[in-house]
Amino acid sequence: MPFAAVNGIQLFYRVDAAAGSDAPWLVLSNSLGADVSMWTPQVETLAAKYRVLRYDTRGHGRSDAPKGPYTLDQLVGDVIGLLDTLGIKRAHYCGLSMGGLTGIALAARHPERFERVVLSNTAALIGSDAIWTPRAAKAREEGGMPALADAVLPRWFTAGFMAAQPLLLSGIRDVFRHTPGEGYASNCEAIRDADAREEAKTIKAPVLVISGTHDLSTTAAQGRELAGYIAGSRYVELDAAHLSNIEQADVYTKTLLGFLGA
Template identity: 40%
Template sequence: MPVIQANGCPIDVEVSGPDNAPVLMLSSSLGTTKHMWDPQMAAFTKDHRVVRYDRRGHGRSGITEGPYSMEMLARDAIAIMDALKLDKVNWLGLSMGGMEGMWLGAKAGNRIDKLILSNTSAHYPDKTMWHTRMDTVGKAGSVAAIADMVINAWLTKDFQTAHPDVTARMKEMMIATPVEGYLGCCAAVRDMDHREILKEIKVPTLIIAGSKDPATNVAAAEFIRDSIPGAKLAVVDAAHIANVEVPEVYAKEVLGFLG
């Protein structure tokens, strides 16, 4: 696992799969690590060289002073590509990873082959939720203060009941996120507005939405689809962390699009 210096921050990166295969780069949700993608790794690494990493302020990566911006986080991804000597990648980002992907597709489209934007949104017009979340975490000094609320957006109640072990691992991953990194990334999501740049995306794009996702709903996905020329939309039966809730269906959608 290499540690790559990305714009002044050490980023923990993992590379798996066949050396000469097409590259698939994965970017995770707020409050998760690269291990969020564990359910898909066997399927993805069969025919792809997979690059996954812990975002700035998360997991084993470094923490810099916030607030962060979506451009900063997307440029971290470009720094990883540069360090690994990757001219182009297929990009799969869920939630925040999708937000970074929108910026990359619009502003660094020459580095993207195909683009998958999963369970994500281009803009949050009402900032109240983000102010409240950041205030709660900051005062408590731990992401645990919002863990129950967030896990109910991440995974449906039925999934939580049927898979308590998976639910517990996801919750532990969230709680382990450093407060400074979490707040820095919350600010990036709060301040993001990608609505105007979506039309600049020219690469083949797939949007994945969860039919039961309360955080980034199907309407948000439809807006992104309608704003990107030629984009396609797939809706899966899941809440926000769709790749964890319906892992086989999710992998099938991704790999079917990548070809």
């Protein structure tokens, strides 16, 4: 399996590159509690035009989960370190939720490395200490992750989608349940301590902000606020909750391709 030694940890990554060795790179970054598999609905289509690089954020999936708390600086450094290790000088980027927060800082701090940036179902300031500190404590408890799955998944998807897609939901629940508790908690603390509002205002790259009309975790109002920080950004709102790339997979993929190919 492909692992990269980055910033003192092992990061798991996957590359899908049906488009060939001359195609531009596209980095996909997962949400809190997910892994590279969350991008399965998009990968085949995207890989026909791009070299698609997915990675498990530290503390998730097959990547290492060192004791935290983690910081936004670390999450940003992991992406840059992975690009450096793979010899990727410049790429497009799409991150959802926590991956979107990472994307804000990447675009602001490393403009030379990113061509077009998609910030999906995210905000420059997500939640508060009152949300993240108790959640981190719960994740570190024995049995905390299965209990959190029951609370979080109804916020990820609308009730109608959950009722219509029980098999798909069982796979997503399984990934969440087996996310390392320490890794999940440490990323909760990274999100808790991150405020990228001022950095967002400095972004010069072309940016697309995607929100979900029914998203309770990072609301459409927060998405519109984020788009307002970034001069020239585009804003799209989908009929979905938090994981809009899964709930509205076809529309999401088409929206992504339209922006990246503009």
